[in-house]
Amino acid sequence: MEGFFQLLLNGTALGSIYALIALGYTMVYGILRLINFAHGDIVMVGAYAGLFTALAIHAPDHPNLFNFLIVLIAAMAASAFLGFLIERLAYRPLRNAPRVNLLITAVGVSLLLENLGQVVFGATPRVFPEIMPNVTLFQEGQVAVTNQQVTVFFTSIFLMIVLEFIVLKTKLGRAMRAVSYSHEIASLVGIPTDRIISFTFIIGSALAAAAGILVGISYPRVDALMGVMIGIKAFVAAVLGGIGSIRGAVVGGFLMGISEAMVVGYGSSTYRDALAFAILILILLFKPAGLFGKYEPEKV
Amino acid sequence: MKSNFKLILYLIGVSLAAQGLALALPPYFTQMFMLASINAILAVSLNLVNGLSGQFSLGQAGFMAVGAYTAASVNVFLLGGLRGTMVGDQCALVLSLLVAGLASGLVGYLVGLPTLRLKGDYLAIVTLGFGEIIRVIILNIQSIGGARGFIGTPRSTSAFLVTLVLVLCVIATHRFVLSTHGRALLAVRENEIAAEAMGVDTTYYKVQAFVISSAVAGVAGGLFAHYLSIITPSTFDFMKSVEIVIMVVLGGMGSVSGAIIAAFLLTLLPEALRPLQDFRMVIYSLALILMMLLRPKGMFGRKELWEIFKKRLPNP
Numbered sequence: 001m002e003g004f005f006q007l008l009l010n011g012t013a014l015g016s017i018y019a020l021i022a023l024g025y026t027m028v029y030g031i032l033r034l035i036n037f038a039h040g041d042i043v044m045v046g047a048y049a050g051l052f053t054a055l056a057i058h059a060p061d062h063p064n065l066f067n068f069l070i071v072l073i074a075a076m077a078a079s080a081f082l083g084f085l086i087e088r089l090a091y092r093p094l095r096n097a098p099r100v101n102l103l104i105t106a107v108g109v110s111l112l113l114e115n116l117g118q119v120v121f122g123a124t125p126r127v128f129p130e131i132m133p134n135v136t137l138f139q140e141g142q143v144a145v146t147n148q149q150v151t152v153f154f155t156s157i158f159l160m161i162v163l164e165f166i167v168l169k170t171k172l173g174r175a176m177r178a179v180s181y182s183h184e185i186a187s188l189v190g191i192p193t194d195r196i197i198s199f200t201f202i203i204g205s206a207l208a209a210a211a212g213i214l215v216g217i218s219y220p221r222v223d224a225l226m227g228v229m230i231g232i233k234a235f236v237a238a239v240l241g242g243i244g245s246i247r248g249a250v251v252g253g254f255l256m257g258i259s260e261a262m263v264v265g266y267g268s269s270t271y272r273d274a275l276a277f278a279i280l281i282l283i284l285l286f287k288p289a290g291l292f293g294k295y296e297p298e299k300v
Numbered sequence: 301m302k303s304n305f306k307l308i309l310y311l312i313g314v315s316l317a318a319q320g321l322a323l324a325l326p327p328y329f330t331q332m333f334m335l336a337s338i339n340a341i342l343a344v345s346l347n348l349v350n351g352l353s354g355q356f357s358l359g360q361a362g363f364m365a366v367g368a369y370t371a372a373s374v375n376v377f378l379l380g381g382l383r384g385t386m387v388g389d390q391c392a393l394v395l396s397l398l399v400a401g402l403a404s405g406l407v408g409y410l411v412g413l414p415t416l417r418l419k420g421d422y423l424a425i426v427t428l429g430f431g432e433i434i435r436v437i438i439l440n441i442q443s444i445g446g447a448r449g450f451i452g453t454p455r456s457t458s459a460f461l462v463t464l465v466l467v468l469c470v471i472a473t474h475r476f477v478l479s480t481h482g483r484a485l486l487a488v489r490e491n492e493i494a495a496e497a498m499g500v501d502t503t504y505y506k507v508q509a510f511v512i513s514s515a516v517a518g519v520a521g522g523l524f525a526h527y528l529s530i531i532t533p534s535t536f537d538f539m540k541s542v543e544i545v546i547m548v549v550l551g552g553m554g555s556v557s558g559a560i561i562a563a564f565l566l567t568l569l570p571e572a573l574r575p576l577q578d579f580r581m582v583i584y585s586l587a588l589i590l591m592m593l594l595r596p597k598g599m600f601g602r603k604e605l606w607e608i609f610k611k612r613l614p615n616p
Contacts, residue, residue, distance in 0.1 A: 035424070090589055097596045100356060103424070104549050105592045107542050111585035119578045232432070239425060274436035280429040285414050288422055 007265040015257020016156035020211040021234030022249035024204030030244040040231015041113035046209025049078035060129040076206040083205025117224030125223035128216035242293025322459030340563035343547035345516035351554035354489030359427030361540035367518025368525040371400035404518025412510035449532030457527040552598030557605035
């Protein structure tokens with residue numbers, strides 16, 4: 001039973017990371033109906049941005065919470081800028097092109113980031129510097145809670161609350177919801193749709209960068225291809241929750257993380273990556289719209 | 301009947317010419333030619349789904365893997381007695397290719413039926429997932445090599461056979477488009493709701509196209525396995541599927557000749573860029589993005605190669 005609680009804890013920490021990334025997928029899908037394949041690679045860029053910031057401010061010499069915040073904010077800013085650039089240069093010119101072209105451009109951007117990452121950052125994985133001291137906060141039998149897990153969990157929850165606030169309570173959020181409902185109608189009532197779409201990418205990429213830092217803290221290994229698998233799993237989490245639904249992405253992320261921890265704990269770790277796809281197939285067979293999504297038949 | 305006879309002569313002639321070419325070229329170029337032709341078969345098969353029926357599949361490599369492993373297993377485990385002579389080798393190969401096509405088609409049916417009923421991106425999402433699942437399953441089956449790969453498939457694929465299959469696919473696609481089934485499929489592509497209102501059983505035709513496409517991809521996989529004689533699960537990853545999609549889009553969605561030319565270009569381009577080493581894939585991906593931005597319709601749009609030089613006619 002103690003093993004179960006430990007796995008549940010690990011899974012929740014992992015799940016909060018997936019949820020952060022899934023939010024980016026779901027927001028972009030909601031507003032552009034695009035599966036943004038490059039999103040996982042933005043996580044990678046965020047992790048590297050964090051790594052270089054941490055080295056630049058000599059964070060590993062005196063790890064503390066303040067350093068963690070600096071690294072986090074720097075990485076989020078860098079990735080947000082990258083997300084803005086990608087949307088501006090690669091996706092916006094295709095606003096009126098067929099969706100397949102947009103999808104392939106997204107694959108192209110993803111490939112570009114991965115290969116450029118391998119050239120610029122090197123092909124060998126790097127160790128993510130320790131920007132937080134690793135302390136066990138709580139120990140009860142075999143169940144241990146470390147401050148890293150707590151940080152990961154609360155950072156994610158905090159960012160999700162901020163996002164929820166932006167989407168539901170601000171003018172920007174209202175505009176985002178309007179654009180995701182219909183581009184034409186939104187622009188008719190005077191919403192600058194292009195600017196709103198840019199903001200969506202900026203917010204989504206900043207969340208992805210935060211997830212990248214949290215991955216770096218929990219599994220201190222960063223390489224140029226780390227975004228591929230994480231990206232696919234977070235995408236499955238978004239589909240599981242109902243792609244386009246923000247609450248769904250959060251729930252899907254936690255479910256994904258917890259079930260992955262359980263499979264690793266009780267089953268075999270070779271099936272760790274297969275689990276995501278098994279969940280994907282099951283959800284698409286029985287509830288294709290996801291847990292929180294609505295499947296709407298097209299009407300003339 | 302007479303035209304069929306001419307067609308068969310033509311088929312055999314082209315395939316023999318390809319065989320001659322393969323013998324005349326240096327081995328490196330022969331290998332490029334073979335791999336490009338197999339890629340062309342895959343592109344033509346995917347064109348049926350992504351180009352002609354307007355759906356979006358992202359898991360062609362998965363069906364290729366099913367075909368490759370089925371063909372290799374059938375030939376190695378079941379048809380060992382048949383092999384030995386040259387004729388026997390070829391018979392065993394053709395038999396295993398047929399089984400591979402059937403197996404991939406069946407898998408295609410199982411994957412396609414539940415998802416093609418839905419509209420939108422679900423097929424893309426499911427086929428993406430399927431392609432990865434099949435890879436993980438193969439990785440975990442030790443009797444077909446697991447992660448080490450399946451070694452020891454006879455190297456019996458010839459340029460003759462590959463070209464024969466390719467040309468057959470082209471002719472079959474061409475005729476399919478002109479048939480009732482093809483017209484129904486085009487109607488689905490143009491407007492699914494309108495097609496349904498006209499009494500077209502959209503799910504039936506979409507699933508039919510998807511099953512044919514996966515069966516052909518399976519045959520291509522079989523040819524691939526019998527050409528390289530060693531296949532590993534990592535060959536059939538997501539990138540392979542994406543590569544095939546890119547071929548179809550680069551050639552122009554729905555253009556068969558475009559798909560073939562794009563398949564050759566995209567097989568040869570990374571080889572040509574090899575001197576650039578690390579920057580090879582960077583340039584490749586940049587080229588892809590620029591292509592999408594500057595010429596979103598692909599090289600030929602929906603036209604065929606021979607239609608471009610004719611007077612401009614409205615699309616069929």
